[in-house]
Amino acid sequence: MDAKENLITSAQALLWERGYVGMSPKAIQQRAGAGQGSMYHHFSGKAALALAAIQRSAAEMQAQIDAELNFQGTALAQITAFLQRERDVLRGCRMGRLAQDPEIIALEELRQPVDEIFSGLQQRLIDVLDSGQANHEFLYVFETADLAAMIVSVLQGAYVVARAENSEVPFKRAMSGLLFTLGTLTKPAI
Amino acid sequence: MDAKENLITSAQALLWERGYVGMSPKAIQQRAGAGQGSMYHHFSGKAALALAAIQRSAAEMQAQIDAELNFQGTALAQITAFLQRERDVLRGCRMGRLAQDPEIIALEELRQPVDEIFSGLQQRLIDVLDSGQANHEFLYVFETADLAAMIVSVLQGAYVVARAENSEVPFKRAMSGLLFTLGTLTKPAI
């Protein structure tokens, strides 16, 4: 087993569960099955290890997003598929979790990967919506950047509300509401 | 100055900024200008003080929501006014912040006030949307619970994305996108 790898995956899990503030070096080491010496040999400290873990998580998410929003089918079909993929709702979003952490937000280098995921996802959605506009899939001309920001926000907010209520129900409702409203943009009222 | 009051408002601020995990008794005391003895005289410990602070914050938010969604004007007008009120975007939502905290979610009594705020806000929005449906303000018949969950989620998620990008821009875009889509539900395509 590669201790350095174990430390990174361990930190990834703890950042997801407890955030930067709630993650201690000791907890990382125990979960990784590594000692103090090992951790401080591979990383200069908690911040450096967290950076490696965040970058890894960001890369994993980016790969998933790239695979999902792949420009096949209509804009609505792509976005629907993206929104309906299986998610561990009550666990929340790895990146959204970090956006709430005061230390992540305070340290530019830790916030940057989080920023890039959200900026990149929005741009991807803008591209999809723009192609939908070009193909006249929508009944309206709209600011695609606004719709993209709204879609990402529904997803992030639905995780938040689900955790608050300790239930997947509000998440599913928010997705249904979003898919309904997006649907009305493509077909006229009855 | 009432030390007990100072301790509660101090804990409210720290919960907002740093969450339960990131808030230490010492920090609460310093911000409140109170000593150890004072805090432990008024509260049995960190959890008890946090509960008082969360309940206070929840009550304040509930009062604000009640004042804002007050059944005057059309459903769209009420929701628009609610969404457009001034917000300290980069500070985020007090309650949404707590929903991400592992210790808040783990302790039923700490999560409950957070749950109630979100459940209550959704119910309020459902009532507003139902009255809009009854008055035939919309072009569509839809599941008002789904739309309510979506609206609350956009708001919560927009805070998250704004913090991730350290910018109010995505928040404003999400609001614009939401108001546009809600608008299309009330008037036909051109």
Place this chain on the structure above:
DNA sequence: GTCTATAAAACGATAGAC
């Protein structure tokens, strides 16, 4: 009610042996 003293454990890291 508030103060100061005390304390066991955890935090975040360093040092040096192996």
Place this chain on the structure above:
DNA sequence: GTCTATCGTTTTATAGAC
């Protein structure tokens, strides 16, 4: 590379004087 020992600080209290 990993281990153990050590370190100063912070955490989350408790105890008892005032």
